[in-house]
Amino acid sequence: MSPKNHKVRVGISIGDFNGIGPEIIMKSLKDKTITDFFTPVIFGSGKLFTYQKNIFKLNLNFNYINEASQAQAGKLNMLNLTKENVNVELGVPTEESTKMAIDSLEAATEALMKGEIDVLVTAPINKDEMVKMGFKHAGHTGYFEEKFSKKGLMFLVTEDLKVAVSTHHIPISQVAENISKEKIKKQIRVLNQTLIEDFCIQKPKIAVLGLNPHAGDGGVIGNEEIEIISPAIKELSDNGTLAFGPFPADSFFQPGKYKNFDAVLAMYHDQGLAPFKTLAYEEGVNYTAGLPFIRTSPDHGVAYDIAGKNVADEQSFTEAIFTAIKIFKNRSEYSELMNDRMQPRKMVVDNGIDEDLPEETEG
Numbered sequence: 001m002s003p004k005n006h007k008v009r010v011g012i013s014i015g016d017f018n019g020i021g022p023e024i025i026m027k028s029l030k031d032k033t034i035t036d037f038f039t040p041v042i043f044g045s046g047k048l049f050t051y052q053k054n055i056f057k058l059n060l061n062f063n064y065i066n067e068a069s070q071a072q073a074g075k076l077n078m079l080n081l082t083k084e085n086v087n088v089e090l091g092v093p094t095e096e097s098t099k100m101a102i103d104s105l106e107a108a109t110e111a112l113m114k115g116e117i118d119v120l121v122t123a124p125i126n127k128d129e130m131v132k133m134g135f136k137h138a139g140h141t142g143y144f145e146e147k148f149s150k151k152g153l154m155f156l157v158t159e160d161l162k163v164a165v166s167t168h169h170i171p172i173s174q175v176a177e178n179i180s181k182e183k184i185k186k187q188i189r190v191l192n193q194t195l196i197e198d199f200c201i202q203k204p205k206i207a208v209l210g211l212n213p214h215a216g217d218g219g220v221i222g223n224e225e226i227e228i229i230s231p232a233i234k235e236l237s238d239n240g241t242l243a244f245g246p247f248p249a250d251s252f253f254q255p256g257k258y259k260n261f262d263a264v265l266a267m268y269h270d271q272g273l274a275p276f277k278t279l280a281y282e283e284g285v286n287y288t289a290g291l292p293f294i295r296t297s298p299d300h301g302v303a304y305d306i307a308g309k310n311v312a313d314e315q316s317f318t319e320a321i322f323t324a325i326k327i328f329k330n331r332s333e334y335s336e337l338m339n340d341r342m343q344p345r346k347m348v349v350d351n352g353i354d355e356d357l358p359e360e361t362e363g
C-alpha cells in the first residue's frame with residue numbers, strides 16, 4: 001500500500017494520569033472526523049478514561065481491545081492495561097499513576113517494535129517518580145535508545161523552527177565533559193539525515209551554537225569552541241555537509257538569524273529549549289531523531305497545577321500526533337524512492353532484446 005493511502009496507526013502512551021495526559025489526549029481526539037486521518041490506539045484504561053471524560057464533559061466512545069493488532073480503523077481504540085478500578089488523585093503523583101505510566105510506555109513500545117502500530121506519541125511523564133519505582137532513565141529519550149539499541153537525538157520542531165540538543169537531561173556541571181568532536185560530528189550527521197529523510201529538506205543548512213558565552217570569544221571565555229566544536233564543523237563542511245558556526249547563543253535566536261537555517265544544534269538542554277519554548281510556545285513538538293521508529297511528544301510536562309481544571313491546551317499534543325504521521329509518510333516515501341532508484345530498469349537495444357541496466361544515481 002502506498003504511504004499516501006495508508007491510514008497511520010498512532011499509538012498513544014498516557015503518561016501520568018494524575019497530570020494533564022488523559023485530558024490533552026481526549027481533547028486531541030474529540031473531533032468526530034479525527035479517525036478519517038489516522039487510527040488511534042491508546043494504551044490505558046477504559047475505566048480511567050471514562051471517569052476523566054465525564055470530568056471534562058467530552059463525548060467520546062472507545063473501542064476496547066486486548067491487543068494492539070485488534071485496533072479498528074474509524075474508531076478510538078483503547079487497549080485496556082487493566083480492567084480494575086483506578087484511583088485518580090488529580091494534581092498529585094501516586095504510585096498507581098506512576099506504575100501505569102510505565103506500563104503504558106512499555107506496552108506501546110512493544111507494539112511499536114512488533115509493527116502493530118506505526119508511530120508512538122507519548123504523553124508527559126513524571127521522571128522523578130518513575131525513577132523511584134525502578135525506571136532507569138531520566139526521560140523518554142534514554143529509554144528508547146536502550147530499547148532500540150541506537151543513539152537518538154532530542155529534536156524540538158515546528159514548521160519554522162527546529163532545535164536539537166547535544167546533551168539533554170544532565171547537570172549543567174557535566175555538560176562540557178559530555179561533548180566531544182566525534183559526538184558532535186555524529187549528531188550533525190543524524191540531524192542532516194533526519195532533515196532529508198523525515199522533513200524532505202534536500203540540502204539542509206545546520207547552525208551549531210557555541211558552548212560558552214560569546215562562543216568563547218576566541219578562547220578568552222573557554223576553549224571548547226576552538227578545540228572541539230569548530231573542528232567538528234570544519235571536518236563535516238569539508239565533506240559537503242552544510243554546517244555552520246559555532247554561533248554565540250545569546251544573539252542567535254533573532255528572526256533575521258535563525259530563519260536562515262533549517263535546524264540548530266544547541267550544546268545543552270536549556271540553551272536550546274528555553275528559546276524554542278519561548279518562540280514556539282504551544283505548537284512545539286519533541287521528536288526523537290535518529291531512531292528506527294518514530295516517537296513524538298508535546299513539549300511540556302505533566303502540569304499537575306492545572307490537572308482536572310479543564311484548562312489544559314491540547315495544541316502541542318495534537319501537533320505531536322500529526323507531526324508523527326507526517327514523518328512516517330515522509331520516511332516511507334523516501335524509502336520507496338531509494339528502493340526504486342536501486343532497482344534495475346529495462347532498456348530496449350537495437351537487437352530487440354531487453355537488458356537490465358542499473359539505475360543511475362546522482363553524484
